[in-house]
Amino acid sequence: MESLEFNKVAGALLGTALFTMALGILTDIPFSHAKLAKPGYDLPEAVEASTGGNAVxxxxxxxxxxxxxxxxxxxxxxxxxxxxxxxxxxxxxxxxxxxxxxxxxxxxxxxxxxxxxxxxxxxxxxxxxxxxxxxxxxxxxxxxxxxxxxxxxxxxxxxxxxxxxxxxxxxxxxx
Ligand code: HEC
CATH class of the missing domain: 1.10.760.10 (Cytochrome c-like domain)
Structure with a gap:
């Protein structure tokens, strides 16, 4: 009887743990990001001041x-x-x-x-x-x-x- 009680409690705990884990995995999905080739954001490249070219x-x-x-x-x-x-x-x-x-x-x-x-x-x-x-x-x-x-x-x-x-x-x- 006692072991049955224990099994119920253990089962409940295990179930909760599994459910939490599954939730964790599921909720992660929408927030997962594709790996960026370069870290950070793509900022517009600074336009190099032309040094050689004709000022005119x-x-x-x-x-x-x-x-x-x-x-x-x-x-x-x-x-x-x-x-x-x-x-x-x-x-x-x-x-x-x-x-x-x-x-x-x-x-x-x-x-x-x-x-x-x-x-x-x-x-x-x-x-x-x-x-x-x-x-x-x-x-x-x-x-x-x-x-x-x-x-x-x-x-x-x-x-x-x-x-x-x-x-x-x-x-x-x-x-
Ligand atoms: C330090 C003297 C000097 C100054 C200052 C100068 N010039 Fe001259 N300029 C000359 C000489 C000398 C020539 C002839 C150049 C040659 O034959 O290579 C000439 C040629 C020219 C010609 C060609 C004329 C032709 O008969 O074919 C023009 C146009 C001219 N200059 C405009 C100007 C203007 C406009 C300014 C001012 C923004 C000016 N120059 C400032 C000395 C000067």
Missing amino acids: AAVAAVPFATLLASADPKRGENDTKVCAACHSFDPGGEKPTGPNLIGVVGREMGSTSFAGYSDTMKGFGKKWDDEALNTFLTKPSDYVKGTKMGFPGEKSPEKRADIIAYLNSISGGAK
């Missing part, structure tokens, strides 16, 4: 034509004070340090009476237009290799647009 290309987000459309020749005139150290902006004016820039847009490159042109400039065989001026003024030595223009370049696309709008305005252009 990165800035080209706003097309130059758009900048030029909203450029201000008056501001440009002010920005060419630095150019006037070498260039004359007076009709017929001459300076020994740089060619006259009146009428430069649409003019053959290296074609004034200025004596100090580099061979590259004289032999470039192209006319100055907005695009060429933009590239040249970004970094003169990149566009005209061996240029004698001792000016490192204007980094601001907005300023270049203003300057080119001004150069257009003194070249008989409509801009």
Whole structure:
């Protein structure tokens, strides 16, 4: 009798234990995760700052034509004070340090009476237009290799647009 009682209690305990174990296994299932290849979350990769590339290309987000459309020749005139150290902006004016820039847009490159042109400039065989001026003024030595223009370049696309709008305005252009 006593052993039967014991068996009942033991059976009840065992049953409870089994049930708890089964519950444990079952409840684990919804919470189990597929193993991650890499621990942690997938975060967006940091975009490497390009070191090699052309800074100009990165800035080209706003097309130059758009900048030029909203450029201000008056501001440009002010920005060419630095150019006037070498260039004359007076009709017929001459300076020994740089060619006259009146009428430069649409003019053959290296074609004034200025004596100090580099061979590259004289032999470039192209006319100055907005695009060429933009590239040249970004970094003169990149566009005209061996240029004698001792000016490192204007980094601001907005300023270049203003300057080119001004150069257009003194070249008989409509801009
Ligand atoms: C330190 C003097 C100097 C400064 C400053 C300078 N230039 Fe020049 N520039 C020159 C010389 C010299 C040349 C001729 C370069 C060559 O033949 O390689 C030249 C050439 C040019 C030409 C080509 C002209 C042609 O007849 O083909 C343009 C356009 C020009 N410069 C624009 C500018 C502008 C715009 C600025 C100001 C943002 C400027 N330059 C600042 C000295 C200068």
